[in-house]
Amino acid sequence: MQPAGGSKRVTITDVARSAGVSTSAVSKVLRNAYGVSPAMRERVQSAMTELGYRPHAAARGMRGRTYTIGVLLASIRNAFYADLLEGVDARLRDTEYALFIGSSGSSEMEDQTKLIHAMVDRQMDGLILIAPAVPRSEVVRIAAGVPTVVIGHHDPSPAYDCVVNQDGAGVDLVIDHLVGLGHRDIAHLSHPTVRGSQWKQRPEHHVRAAYREAMARHGLADLARVVHSGYSDEGGYRGAMELLTSAHPPTAIFAGADVAATGVFRAAAELGLRIPGDLSLAGYNNTSVAALAPVSLTSVDQAGAMMGETAARLLLERLEKRRDRAVVMASTPHLVTRDSTAPPGA
Amino acid sequence: MQPAGGSKRVTITDVARSAGVSTSAVSKVLRNAYGVSPAMRERVQSAMTELGYRPHAAARGMRGRTYTIGVLLASIRNAFYADLLEGVDARLRDTEYALFIGSSGSSEMEDQTKLIHAMVDRQMDGLILIAPAVPRSEVVRIAAGVPTVVIGHHDPSPAYDCVVNQDGAGVDLVIDHLVGLGHRDIAHLSHPTVRGSQWKQRPEHHVRAAYREAMARHGLADLARVVHSGYSDEGGYRGAMELLTSAHPPTAIFAGADVAATGVFRAAAELGLRIPGDLSLAGYNNTSVAALAPVSLTSVDQAGAMMGETAARLLLERLEKRRDRAVVMASTPHLVTRDSTAPPGA
């Protein structure tokens, strides 16, 4: 009945004794393996509930799986990651697996490496890495030992599965929208490239390239301008300051992440520029911040929850050995227009 | 050298063989236990680095500690929790402990109970529970087996340590500020009380009581109004709608959480009310949302990072057996005034 407060833990042996069977039998019931009669299953199960038995995950980890899945993310503050997590959690909710999050606090390579190893050391059964900053070769090595799904990066590998967004299409939506409103001088805020990460196709690379292409497609290649001040509030602020105090300030800014867009708001406020009157602003990811009434930011929706759910599903397929070939799942983004974009000089 | 990709893991036995000593000796070095000569330590350590040895956490978990600390939180979306986590992480950063987050997605009692048990099953060495929704008796039972720190609730216990904020003082700051601006009709948005949780002193209870007291102190007891629509964007929206469309709409709203305040913004926008012109608004927790330029919300700062750091410190003290008496740490809040509050009818 009671899960044994501070005293001894109820083990498989206790259950076996109480049910009058061997520990192997209990183990079989636990894993619902072959060769257990309905009668025995019944007895064992009632013994388990009566004693309040819970399997000892560490002991399981020594022999097989731990029924634990780890998610690595750079910052718990990025609301988009929360969307992803929600999806992952939803898919895992009624499985036996528990979900634990490792947050590196920063996107420092070293911290993330430590965290991933911590997960591997704890024998986690599967890993979901959200836009990892660790070198690609390291991820490949890890993935050789533990089923792994990478979210965000477009570099596929036979070692892990990928869940990505068709970032190119998302960027087209934004630029087409802004050009359609009459903007020509549209700048882009991007994220600096990390040296030595070996990832050639991080989301920001895709977005950046797509931005240049879209501008060129509209005959605006000369007006394309990219500032690599980073996906953060502070980065958005600095980038916007640089752009808006330049000789030819843009009439619209496309930020590669909503969180950077919030920094643009701050810069605009300081410079006395109204949004969208004096400056149109678009973000990316359609996080919950974008939807806030005082913010009302036009943004590209990536269906984070769906991506998370997909990632979890792919992982389960691997864990249950229903698939042994790596796949890439790409989803289609769509644009959510709000009050931060308007015709120039409106 | 290489951490063994998919093949065999390097174990303590391999290290022992390579160093020409017994496994017990290696174990001693690992735990830096008594009785190892500098010479042996040197040999073992170089063998470990050469082989790329990493201790198997699950195996450790069977005998002793797992060097894992779990944090339970209701929602990863609450930015205040991110502040707390940052503090916890900072304190644990250069210890041997790894930090994993369990997010229940909702504040459902059942989900949280499952998560806490998942942590205990995995033999985590210590638990930090942020405003847990599980019954108090359950937490006491858990805490009897695993060192535990509870953040938020003001109900102390000999079983666990508490880290709280002096919520009463925080509320006084808000109400004094609003009254000082000339407001009299100040309403409060609170969180509904969960039945059967056994926690008598959840933060929202403290805040609510302090609100009533502060109003009474200013002779405004008759004007005190509380709506229990919940600490969420939607809850804030519904509560504000109810208040603002009533016969006597308040001139100021004090939301018990910033996240609820964002919902008030939405309601005000829909009703064509300007903030702070037609309505003053104050939040609680001073999360990063409050600081966003377009939001600029007056809020009470709780020094989340500091609280998190304190919690981690208390836990380490317990883990290292430097203390065996439960303590309560309370910190002092302060008010951050921004653009969302102004004299009524300004």
Next chain:
DNA sequence: ACCCCCTCGTGGAACGTTATACGAACCCTG
């Protein structure tokens, strides 16, 4: 020279689970 104690290292028994190998029934078929 004897004894005692301290230091450093080893042996080996746990810890709770899984999974393989095996044995004892039982059922069917000829």
Next chain:
DNA sequence: CAGGGTTCGTATAACGTTCCACGAGGGGGT
């Protein structure tokens, strides 16, 4: 009713670590 297969249950050896108990060697003190 012998032979063969299926079904159900058990015995037992891992898995990688910790830590207690023990012993060998060496350095004083008497």
